[in-house]
Amino acid sequence: MSKFQQFEEEEQDGYLKIDQYNEKNVERIAEHYTDILQAIGEDPSREGLIKTPERVAKALQFLTHGYDVDAAELLRGAMFEEEYSQMVVVKDIEVYSMCEHHMLPFFGKAHIAYIPNGHIVGLSKIPRVVDVFARRLQVQERLTNEIRDCIQETLKPAGVAVVIECKHMCMAMRGVQKQNSVTTTSAFTGAFQNDVTRSEFLRLITASLG
Numbered sequence: 113m114s115k116f117q118q119f120e121e122e123e124q125d126g127y128l129k130i131d132q133y134n135e136k137n138v139e140r141i142a143e144h145y146t147d148i149l150q151a152i153g154e155d156p157s158r159e160g161l162i163k164t165p166e167r168v169a170k171a172l173q174f175l176t177h178g179y180d181v182d183a184a185e186l187l188r189g190a191m192f193e194e195e196y197s198q199m200v201v202v203k204d205i206e207v208y209s210m211c212e213h214h215m216l217p218f219f220g221k222a223h224i225a226y227i228p229n230g231h232i233v234g235l236s237k238i239p240r241v242v243d244v245f246a247r248r249l250q251v252q253e254r255l256t257n258e259i260r261d262c263i264q265e266t267l268k269p270a271g272v273a274v275v276i277e278c279k280h281m282c283m284a285m286r287g288v289q290k291q292n293s294v295t296t297t298s299a300f301t302g303a304f305q306n307d308v309t310r311s312e313f314l315r316l317i318t319a320s321l322g
């Protein structure tokens with residue numbers, strides 16, 4: 113029997129979106145959220161909150177579905193032999209993740225490059241790899257390294273570069289309330305450890321096409 117037993121369908125302009133949830137987990141998480149609502153002084157039985165524990169449980173499953181996906185396998189499924197050996201850059205990839213310390217969102221952009229060494233990968237797979245690691249409880253530093261290591265170990269390119277810039281809601285909404293600060297992390301392998309190559313990458317991700 114499939115792990116996913118609960119289906120939710122939503123029709124949007126002729127496109128059928130199907131969300132799958134693990135029903136047992138939805139129930140289990142929802143029960144806890146009923147308690148949490150009471151603990152913060154809310155009334156879980158008032159109209160606006162009746163379905164909230166279930167909605168939160170489903171949202172949480174979606175936001176952490178990266179645990180169920182093997183990013184290396186995803187890349188291996190779209191690798192092609194190719195002689196191209198110049199830098200491939202995919203920039204401005206949207207990142208949505210949740211910090212593991214507060215379970216609050218952090219979000220921003222990732223810029224990724226690699227230098228092929230016999231193989232290239234379907235371009236759409238790079239943002240998918242970002243998503244697989246972002247849809248878990250994370251810290252931005254580890255997210256950066258996990259993306260770099262996955263691409264390096266799977267594609268075995270001459271080098272990988274990852275730069276991530278994010279705003280953290282745990283900083284903006286609570287604590288220090290530094291609302292506009294952005295955290296930048298980076299990780300490099302191989303050819304990108306060389307100053308000239310790294311500078312070219314940094315120039316490419318900061319240049320605009322306009």
Ligand SMILES: [Zn+2]
Pocket residue numbers: 211212213214215216280282283
């Ligand atoms: Zn945090």
